[in-house]
Amino acid sequence: MHQSLILAAGLLLAGNAWAMRSGNEPIQPIEPATVSDAAKVELGKQLFFDPRLSKSGVISCNSCHNLSMGGSDNLPTSVGHNWQQGPINSPTVLNSSMNVAQFWDGRAKDLQEQAGGPIANPKEMGFSHEQAVAVVASIPQYREAFRKVYKNDTITVAAITDAIAAFEKTLVTPNSRFDRWLKGDQQALSPTELDGYRLFKDTGCTACHNGPAVGGNSFQKMGQVAPYKTDNPAEGVAGLTGKDVDRFKFKVPTLRNVELTYPYFHDGAYWKLEEAVDVMARLQLGRQLRPDEIGKITAFLKTLTGEQPSFPLPILPPSSNDTSRPQPFN
Amino acid sequence: MHQSLILAAGLLLAGNAWAMRSGNEPIQPIEPATVSDAAKVELGKQLFFDPRLSKSGVISCNSCHNLSMGGSDNLPTSVGHNWQQGPINSPTVLNSSMNVAQFWDGRAKDLQEQAGGPIANPKEMGFSHEQAVAVVASIPQYREAFRKVYKNDTITVAAITDAIAAFEKTLVTPNSRFDRWLKGDQQALSPTELDGYRLFKDTGCTACHNGPAVGGNSFQKMGQVAPYKTDNPAEGVAGLTGKDVDRFKFKVPTLRNVELTYPYFHDGAYWKLEEAVDVMARLQLGRQLRPDEIGKITAFLKTLTGEQPSFPLPILPPSSNDTSRPQPFN
Incomplete structure (x- = not known):
């Protein structure tokens, strides 16, 4: 009982110290992500890792924002479709939901808008939104997941990028x-x-x-x-x-x-x-x-350096006979 | 008690049915992997996912043997260093420890020997064994892991490929x-x-x-x-x-x-x-x-189709100031 009191007093002091410090310090702690729609986040995770969103079938979001490597590719500028050199350093995706806007010049207002950029950039994933939608819509397990999350039988690029953004919002690194x-x-x-x-x-x-x-x-x-x-x-x-x-x-x-x-x-x-x-x-x-x-x-x-996002490597649903084939070499 | 007896008899029958079937069938079940050295497997997993084993810093074992995609890249032939076209289809790494030998022509006797091939192949990862060893040895957390697993301060390509092979041996897909x-x-x-x-x-x-x-x-x-x-x-x-x-x-x-x-x-x-x-x-x-x-x-x-290997995406240890830089574009 005596010990508990001392402990309680200690916690109270620690709490006060934090409250005081938070008020004074220019940096605030990162809080863990709260997930409101787990199915959407899981879908977005698969899409983030899916190279079939690129023309070549080789480049995924994770290629340049590698979650094994701080959400970056640790290169001055990235390697894009057909080994083209990217124009600017790929910023980390970690904690990117806190950015005032996306890209170095802020040309995308949020993560959803950002996610559509690289897919259709001829120097990055080299695809088009229409082609990416067609690939995703040709995969039965994706169709089922989109139906479940978006209550809609039509898959759109807005839904694809919304799911990717929902996953990206979970990529925070608390407890540094x-x-x-x-x-x-x-x-x-x-x-x-x-x-x-x-x-x-x-x-x-x-x-x-x-x-x-x-x-x-x-x-x-x-x-x-x-x-x-x-x-x-x-x-x-x-x-x-x-x-x-x-x-x-x-x-x-x-x-x-x-x-x-x-x-x-x-x-x-x-x-x-x-x-x-x-x-x-x-x-x-x-x-x-x-x-x-x-x-x-x-x-x-x-x-x-905070706790890096930890989750099982996603297993991607297989293509169907209707899925258009990746075109890495033409 | 009565019910338990019936259950026991049922299990016995099922057991017999399996024993009989196993004896007669040309295909046998896959058993889950047994891990004897968890630290080695974990080290091998990191190396399997580490693109710093390539000249460009972009290509890892997982690039062509993608564990999100059945241990393959779902391409006719792979994309290698500088977007070179691979000569032959990349076979799945799943259950590959059961292969009589590795590569389509069997030129590597086992997974360890195989793992060294792509690292030094100018059309694949475009590096050399010496360069890969130097990169790994420049990373403090890798040095510590190798010391722990191999009781040795010198990192060799044999140790790197041994660790990768140890991880690959766990990539079995039971319970189809x-x-x-x-x-x-x-x-x-x-x-x-x-x-x-x-x-x-x-x-x-x-x-x-x-x-x-x-x-x-x-x-x-x-x-x-x-x-x-x-x-x-x-x-x-x-x-x-x-x-x-x-x-x-x-x-x-x-x-x-x-x-x-x-x-x-x-x-x-x-x-x-x-x-x-x-x-x-x-x-x-x-x-x-x-x-x-x-x-x-x-x-x-x-x-x-069996249970796909499930594990948290590995977090790679950061390079140090002594790590040689990836060279994607020269």
């Missing part, structure tokens, strides 16, 4: 060491990592990298203080608006799981997290960090 | 409806499926497609009675021996999960199981089957 610290576990971070977090704030990184996703919620110019040198021709938001003020404005990427999502920046030009920290501090904030400071911030950033 | 019938469950097959099985035997298919894997245990000439027409230049075992008697001799593929492993034959030229049955009967056995007979045999063949 940093989140455990935020919630009051003082032992979750080492002194070096805590120093790194303080430096991260003091240097000004949290001006853009804040919120539950530690980014993803604003567009900023790449090269605020000094220009970013790159061979990549992407213009950012200006590619959509045509406005000079939007040149090199890109969505600030999430730093959740940044340990897993190398190489960095929209051109994927930097492989080492230490280098990325150095570049950001100099070009965005006009700060030249010392190596020990970079080391501490990097140590902090690695505490943002 | 046909196996349940073999074990005495009379309700597991429909009358049509049972008719198909009898036709499968009476037509002579079991001369080659027998044993637990329903194939995989002998080499036979493709086109015994009449020649098989194909544009595929593969010569089969003759490519190894140079002997004319070995021309077009290929390993008889397993028919387990054949519903999932389309398209069929070493050239992947046939997509419909009905067509494959027809071609086999004509060219191997000199029998022209009627459409209803083909339908029944096809119905039987679909009862060979």
Whole structure:
């Protein structure tokens, strides 16, 4: 009884500490996903892993947003249909539901809209929405699943991308060491990592990298203080608006799981997290960090690696005799 | 007590029925895998899914032996490094430990020897064994896993392929409806499926497609009675021996999960199981089957789909700053 009281008091204190800290800290913990429609999520998971949404029958959503590899492909730019080189780094799908918009330039308003892009992009999956719908509709088990989830006998690209988005919304990574610290576990971070977090704030990184996703919620110019040198021709938001003020404005990427999502920046030009920290501090904030400071911030950033989504590898329903055949070589 | 006795007698009868049937039937049930070294299997699973064993960082074992798709890629021939077209159909990895040897021409004696082939094949993963070893050895979590499993600080390609083979040996598919019938469950097959099985035997298919894997245990000439027409230049075992008697001799593929492993034959030229049955009967056995007979045999063949391997998608350990970078485009 005595011990329980002490424990209860301790929990109360921890709870208060968290409440206080949450109020003060620029980063908030990620909460686990809540699934309201398990059948839709399961369908979306199958579609996310299904290479039959591509012309070749080889490329799935998971090819470039590989959930074994931090939801990314760990390449500067992706390999698309016919081995074409993608124009920009594939961002992680993890925690992407928290992004203010999708793609580096924000041209898709949400995950559903995003999911339709690569399917029909000739440099990515090289298919069309009509062809993807026809393939899915030719597979009896998919027809049954869509009927069950959407109460409709007609499969549409809107339903396909809605299911994929529903699955993607479950791809959150809670319970990182940093989140455990935020919630009051003082032992979750080492002194070096805590120093790194303080430096991260003091240097000004949290001006853009804040919120539950530690980014993803604003567009900023790449090269605020000094220009970013790159061979990549992407213009950012200006590619959509045509406005000079939007040149090199890109969505600030999430730093959740940044340990897993190398190489960095929209051109994927930097492989080492230490280098990325150095570049950001100099070009965005006009700060030249010392190596020990970079080391501490990097140590902090690695505490943002959360629990990776865990689920059985989906088993895809087989094609039927009516399914059109993949065309990898013509 | 009375009921238990009846139940016991029933089980005894079922047991006898199975014993009798096992003795008489040319196909035996698949047993679930027994895992003696779980850490090795887990390591092999990660390596099986790791595209860093390829030059591009894009192609893993799972790319062509996709465990979401019956352990195959459902293509006539695979897409390799730089989108090169593979020379021959990628056979399923499911139940492949039961094969008398590996590859269509049997040139690898076992799964370990097979696993080394694609890594170093310039048309497949386009890497070298030395480069693959260097990548794996640069990743701290892999170093730790290898140390734990192999009690050795030096990572070798032999250890990498041994771990992959250990994982592949777990990829068996027990409890198909046909196996349940073999074990005495009379309700597991429909009358049509049972008719198909009898036709499968009476037509002579079991001369080659027998044993637990329903194939995989002998080499036979493709086109015994009449020649098989194909544009595929593969010569089969003759490519190894140079002997004319070995021309077009290929390993008889397993028919387990054949519903999932389309398209069929070493050239992947046939997509419909009905067509494959027809071609086999004509060219191997000199029998022209009627459409209803083909339908029944096809119905039987679909009862060979077993429980697909189920496990959480592996999460791969991140590269370190010392890991050499993937080279997809040069």
